[in-house]
Amino acid sequence: MVAQKLKRGLERSALWVYGGLMRCLQPLLLRKIRRRGQQEPVYLYRLPERLGMYDTPPLLPGAVWVHAVSLGETRAAGLLIDALRQQWPDMRLLLTHSTATGWVQGQAVMRSGDLQAWFPWDTPAATRRFLTHHQPRCGVLMETEVWPAMVQACQDADVPLFLANARLNDKSWRSALRWSWLSGPAYRGLRAVWAQSDPDAQRLKALGARVEAVLGNLKFDVQDQPEAQALAQRWRRGWTVGDRAPPVVMLASSREGEELLWLDALLAHKARLQALTDAGVLWLLVPRHPQRFDEVHQLLQSRGLSVYRRSALPSNALSWPAEAVQAQVLLGDSVGEMPVYFQASDMALLGGSFEPLGGQNLIEAAAFGCPVVMGPHTFNFAQAAELAESIGAARRVHDMEGALDQVLAWLRQPGELAEAQAQGRQMVAQSTGAAERHAQALASALRK
16 A cells, blocks of 8 residues: 555656656747748647647537547548547547648548647646647547646546557557656556557556557558549559550658668669669659658759659649659659559558668558568568568568669569569458447447
């Protein structure tokens, strides 16, 4: 009993210190957002909401609040939201984000009567103001977004808070254990957690989370996008010279440093470069973060490569012009068009996996028949990466040079490439249903 009281006292003290530190960091947060807003103006939209201050009317009390921090989480949230609307056709949605790409993507799932807002900076005052203003029926955090002050504020306001599509890699788990005075109460304060996989569930339970079930990964519930497919087909026809379409290889969702790795590997060996050139490869580079589009463009040009940017297309253009076909690299500097890019490509190098960043989402690529070559770092999608590799929908390599060798191998063995494309589609088709399971779990939890 004494030990438990001491532990609770230490946890309260840790949360108090954390709240004070987060208040002190507010000016740095605002400075960072204003700096990001110079390149992505969406960051400056309704800026006071970052501190839990509102000049817009709230929804009527009782909305379902879903928090999706950025682009990937928002796409997954969209699948869950569609399933929730099947449960509650009249559901009012409060959708929050922390990044501009999340906000832009989130607009696609909004309906009349819904509301978007910024997730507040995690101080006791800002989180209390957020809940007092919006008065949600419940909160659903996506994947990893567990913030100590927000969890405490929800407990104080009696707002049930859930963690959906939950994942926790080994590195993050060990970090959370080191900060157990903060992470422990935060994870224990969640009403229920629905994990992506058994290893995720085990790590979350070790932190004290109430893992109710393993429901799979929402991102497997990728929906067909016929408009994206039609646009991709038009692009490919536009890239065709004569009667031969060039093989299109994408560096997908690349992170800082990976474009340079690709360039160095591409230009390092003349024989491999010549083989890729002879094969007629058309390179498509799609950086993960919009604020890096110009930087990547300048890098490519500094190495003497001819580049055509997606943003150079007129808004009503359905195909790429002749000068795009003559370019060595197409730069995908747009947001929200990954389904088009994947369906326009024959294969992709998986961004985030060639630097120790955990890898980007390979499930969407597989769903659209675009097999991936992945580097050694895929801990953000460990289960999907292992499954894709085991069935041949993906190939793992040690570095970027190995990735280019694999590109050549698939180009020389079109039968193997076609099999990898088919295996990816089949993998996704056999792993769907997580959205409906999550929606049913939330409905059940709210009835308790």
